[in-house]
Amino acid sequence: xxxxxxxxxxxxxxxxxxxxxxxxxxxxxxxxxxxxxxxxxxxxxxxxxxxxxxxxxxxxxxxxxxxxxxxxxxxxxxxxxxxxxxxxxxxxxxxxxxxxxxxxxxxxxxxxxxxxxxxxxxxxxxxxxxxxxxxxxxxxxxxxxxxxxxxxxxxxxxxxxxxxxxxxxxxxxxxxxxxxxxxxxxxxxxxxxxxxxxxxxxx
Amino acid sequence: xxxxxxxxxxxxxxxxxxxxxxxxxxxxxxxxxxxxxxxxxxxxxxxxxxxxxxxxxxxxxxxxxxxxxxxxxxxxxxxxxxxxxxxxxxxxxxxxxxxxxxxxxxxxxxxxxxxxxxxxxxxxxxxxxxxxxxx
Numbered sequence: 001x002x003x004x005x006x007x008x009x010x011x012x013x014x015x016x017x018x019x020x021x022x023x024x025x026x027x028x029x030x031x032x033x034x035x036x037x038x039x040x041x042x043x044x045x046x047x048x049x050x051x052x053x054x055x056x057x058x059x060x061x062x063x064x065x066x067x068x069x070x071x072x073x074x075x076x077x078x079x080x081x082x083x084x085x086x087x088x089x090x091x092x093x094x095x096x097x098x099x100x101x102x103x104x105x106x107x108x109x110x111x112x113x114x115x116x117x118x119x120x121x122x123x124x125x126x127x128x129x130x131x132x133x134x135x136x137x138x139x140x141x142x143x144x145x146x147x148x149x150x151x152x153x154x155x156x157x158x159x160x161x162x163x164x165x166x167x168x169x170x171x172x173x174x175x176x177x178x179x180x181x182x183x184x185x186x187x188x189x190x191x192x193x194x195x196x197x198x199x200x201x202x203x
Numbered sequence: 204x205x206x207x208x209x210x211x212x213x214x215x216x217x218x219x220x221x222x223x224x225x226x227x228x229x230x231x232x233x234x235x236x237x238x239x240x241x242x243x244x245x246x247x248x249x250x251x252x253x254x255x256x257x258x259x260x261x262x263x264x265x266x267x268x269x270x271x272x273x274x275x276x277x278x279x280x281x282x283x284x285x286x287x288x289x290x291x292x293x294x295x296x297x298x299x300x301x302x303x304x305x306x307x308x309x310x311x312x313x314x315x316x317x318x319x320x321x322x323x324x325x326x327x328x329x330x331x332x333x334x335x336x337x338x
Contacts, residue, residue: 038235045236045256045327046317053313060237063264073238073328074260089267093274093299129269132279160279161268164326165239165259 034061036075073167079123101125104200106142107178109187116178116187130202140202142188238328241281242318246288254318266300275299281326 032039037060040046046054060074067086070077081087091099102125108117124133134140137160138147145157152159153169163169189197239259247254262271271277275296278284284296291298292309300306307314 037237040317043236043240045240045242045319045322047253047319050253050313050317053317056311056314057317058261060258060260064260067264076260078263087264089263089265090270091267093270093305097274127263127268129273132269132272155280164281164328168238168328 034059035065037061037064070167072171078166079126082126083123100130102130102200103192105190107183107185107187107190108147109183111176111180113180115173115176115180116183117175118177119175134202141197236327240327242322242324242327243286244318244322244324245285247316247318248320250288252312253316253320254322254324255315256318257315282324 068077068080104121106119241257244254
């Protein structure tokens with residue numbers, strides 16, 4: 001058999017296959033994992049010589065393997081982890097900080113051929129405060145901020161978090177979740193019965 | 204049977220070379236930072252300390268985003284926060300919790316300053332979407 005310039009005999013071919021499999025296996029063993037998650041010493045960031053620190057730090061696999069599985073990012077569905085009570089992260093350090101959670105969906109219809117976007121305030125305000133996004137990333141009024149996918153991919157608008165910390169931009173359908181034609185209402189804020197813009201105003 | 208690694212012919216060196224190459228490729232392909240890890244190295248290297256590895260995953264299990272990005276005043280952009288150790292010891296930024304009461308205090312340098320020397324600052328992350336959405 002010929003591989004490039006080198007002629008290989010049958011025994012040599014077998015040795016090649018054996019060596020390759022051993023080398024691949026050693027690579028896998030060398031980068032130790034706990035479940036799906038790389039061990040800190042093998043994550044390419046932590047200094048292996050810092051034995052004292054590494055001994056104390058929690059391994060991602062020890063914590064994340066116990067949370068609802070996601071398909072991307074930390075491979076955890078963080079929204080579900082919070083809503084189903086797997087985790088109970090603190091909402092504030094200072095006493096007297098107002099904890100604001102609102103339930104208001106925004107449907108965005110200018111999505112070209114993609115599914116419409118449903119933005120749920122509830123899932124976001126359970127983690128974030130209004131002022132994290134309003135008014136710097138988004139004006140608190142539908143249609144005022146020119147949200148666009150190019151900007152998002154460059155880290156603006158939703159891309160401030162999505163693609164860096166919250167689920168990545170490759171999960172298209174988690175935001176683009178409403179199939180065109182199945183939604184016949186008005187785009188924008190979907191106010192619950194009897195409520196309007198004034199009820200959700202930040203002023 | 205011949206022991207291949209002791210044979211000095213060029214074919215065996217070629218095979219060994221390929222194996223080592225594959226080994227390194229697979230190794231570097233597997234090791235990766237956790238999604239949302241931030242390398243903080245504005246001052247650490249210059250001060251002879253290891254860079255800080257800030258894990259978002261660890262903190263969001265314990266705190267909602269709004270605590271650090273609201274109450275503690277961290278901007279939501281890597282590189283936009285000029286945080287000095289003096290401020291932290293003074294109880295600002297990380298020091299709001301890392302004071303020995305809520306979380307470990309600043310005397311345990313090696314737990315936060317745990318990165319490889321010379322790392323570029325910025326946000327890291329490993330996992331792309333799995334399945335049909337991969338690009």
